[in-house]
Amino acid sequence: MTRLIIWRHGNTDWNADNRVQGQTDTPLNALGVEQADAAAALLAELKPDAIVASDLQRATRTAEALAALTGLPVCTDARLRERFYGQWQGLTMAEVAARFPTEHARWRNGDADPGCQVEALDDLAKRIGTAFQTAADANPGGTTVVATHGGGAKQGCGHLLGWGPPILRALGSLQNCHWTELRHDQVRGWQLRAHNVGPAAREPIPAAI
Structure with a gap:
């Protein structure tokens, strides 16, 4: 059984301001660092075998919190960046x-x-879904944690699950430093096992931008 943990980054000042980040390289704020550390403690208990992250610093810094606990390196993939909002x-x-x-x-x-x-949703879904599949293929039968972004996470998961926009619109957005769990086997393919798992939220759920 191959497992992907799709982990949204911690809070940023732009999240707090409801400002569109997209592919702007904004850092975590103090709350985001705290969230990353709290979530990393929970994710370390899952005994991940690999960590992959978007190359935007809010995702890599989030991933580094888990790396510090597990000793695993953080591999970056630019395809995991958030939707480009022009x-x-x-x-x-x-x-x-x-x-x-x-x-x-x-x-x-x-x-x-x-x-x-x-960026068109179809392009986003293919870009991030392909990156998710690459991460899974690099660690068959293992657990890979992928630190990425809220909007991209939803569309990438939809790509693997074969879910189109109507279904995904009914799926709640990931809170900062929460995750979705997908599992894959050769008989049933990709399955959604959990969604919006993580430490207790300390702020209202922001838009996934």
């Missing part, structure tokens, strides 16, 4: 709604390709 990156969602009302409305309604140079 013209929205750096803006609060209120600013996005004010400046790009048509595209924002399309995004809110689930349009997979809303415009403003925002």
Whole structure:
């Protein structure tokens, strides 16, 4: 049985401000570091065999908290970066709604390709889902922890599970430093075993941006 633990990074100041991060390389804040340490203590009990992370620092710093407890190296993969949000990156969602009302409305309604140079969901799902599969293939029969981003995590999991946007819209967003567990066997393929697991949250659930 191959197991993937898809782990969202800790809190950042941009999360706290509901500001669109996308592929902007923002650091963890003090709360995010605390969350990463708390989550790492729980994940270490799962005895992971490998750690892979997005190369954006909020994900790599999160992964390093687990590496410090397990002695495992952190391997980075740029394909695990968050969705590219184009013209929205750096803006609060209120600013996005004010400046790009048509595209924002399309995004809110689930349009997979809303415009403003925002990465299409199909492209995101294939990019991150392929990276997840690569991580799993490198450690068959083992447990791999993948530190990544909220929106990308959901779409990448959907790619492996064969779930399209209508199903994924019904799946709650990962909280900071929480994770989804997927398992794979040769008979049933990929299965969702757990979602939004992690230490107790200390802040409202932010948008997965």
